[in-house]
Amino acid sequence: MVWLVNQQVVPRGRTPIWGVAFLCWLFIMLFTPKIPLSYKNHLYADMRNFVGVPNTLNVITNFPFLIVGVLGFVLCLGGGSFFNIRLRGELWGWVLFYGGIASVAFGSAYYHLRPDDNRVLLDTLPMMIAYSSLFSSFILERLGERIGLSCLFSLLVLAVLSTTYARTFNDLRLCMTFQLIPCIAIPIMTFLFPPKYTHSRYWLWTVGVCLVAKMEALADMKIYRANNYIISGHSLEHLCSAIAPVLITVMLMHRSCRFPRLAVANRISADEELCEISSPVLSALRWIHKDRRQVESVNHDTLLDMHMMAVLSLDLSYRTL
Secondary structure, three states, X not given: OHHHHHHHOOOOOOOOHHHHHHHHHHHHHHHOOOOOOOHHHHOOOXXXXXXXXXXXXXHHOOHHHHHXXXXXXHHHHOOOOOOOOOOXXXXXXXXXXHHHHHHHHHHHHHHHHOOOOOOHHHHHHHHHHHHHHHHHHHHHHHHOHHHHHHHHHHHHHHHHHHHXXXXXXXOOHHHHHHHHHHHHHHHHHHXXXXXXXXXXXXXXXXXXXXXXXXXXXXXXXXXXXXXXXXXXXXXXXXXXXXXXXXXXXXXXXXXXXXXXXXXXXHHHOOOOOOOOOOHXXXXXXXXXXXXXXXXXXXXXHHHHHHHHHHHHHHHHXXXXX
């Protein structure tokens, strides 16, 4: 049966992800107008001053980022035992994500105290680091650890380069595109690639919350007028954006591996703590771990079920002996 399953697992050609990304970047840089930094970008609807704090609501609405970011960062540093994190590469991505979220609180609050072109970089860079880590963690879950880690380091470098480009050449196109791509790619990849964990719907909810937050920022003055000048759209953007890491935290707390035996196979390479498992079953699990990337590349749950049947049959045959 193992031989039969192996014959049906056919590796699929890798998608030229970086080639498509380069073509998109080339199209944006050649065929879209330049978006310069302007003083109008720093004029928000609500610029009221309470208790001596300039732009008070725009400043204090960053506090939820600090709470969620620090809490998630501490839990991740604990080894990921509180969260369901199976791979070490995943842990790096989530640590950087929560670190970026916590940094957003400081960078955004500092910027809103006195908005200008110099301080806006401290608001933008932590946000782009958080986007990079979140998107690479999603890719790692769907496409594998090696691709996910490659994307993590590449996206972090691109985040720094995009921010530097925006300040040096007075052009926001790369920064805006960088924040928009995950909101488009995650829903598409959710349906194209099978998940490793349960609770995948939280990814879609997170993207939806981020899109709503962007729309609130665009309708800053309209929202401010609609609620009789109580709170502006930009302040609501901060509060709505803080819901995204909350959703991710809930997902990490409650999710579980869709195929527990494959999860056991993943841990075999990290440590040898499966001595109590019978040798025929252990060999089968090692074989599954060896061909795991081929199995994940096939978008058919039936093949994964056949892997499980192979292991169960070996287990039963060994017990009958």
